[in-house]
Amino acid sequence: MKSLKTTILSLAVLAGVTGALVTNAAESTVGQDPTVYNWTKPGSPxxxxxxxxxxxxxxxxxxxxxxxxxxxxxxxxxLNATIRFN
Structure with a gap:
């Protein structure tokens, strides 16, 4: 019975740590907006x-x-970006 309690406690701790790490990873990318630019190319809109x-x-x-x-x-x-021909 003691082994079963230890196993359950270990799984609970592992789940808590994993959940915390996944939450931090998701929050680090979700709040970031992509960088948007006004682009100009001669002869194109x-x-x-x-x-x-x-x-x-x-x-x-x-x-x-x-x-x-x-x-x-x-x-x-x-602030500025450049894209190049193939």
Whole structure:
């Protein structure tokens, strides 16, 4: 009987610690808003969105010459961003 109580207590402690860690991990990513930029590309309409959305919109996600530049509108990323041609 003592072994059963020890096992149950151990599982309860493990569940509590695991729950605390999972809660901290979830809270660290949930409250963060993505960084949104106003994007400009010569000859194309302006676009507002994240870096990955702009890469998709302008079809450029490589390391070549400058494709479009962005100025931060919201979020905590850099003030300016650049995406490049493929």
């Amino acid at each position: 302006n676009f507002q969105g994240t870096v990955s959305a702009a890469q998709s919109n302008y079809n450029c996600s490589g390391a070549g010459s400058v494709c479009a530049t962005g100025t931060r509108v919201s979020g905590t990323g850099p």
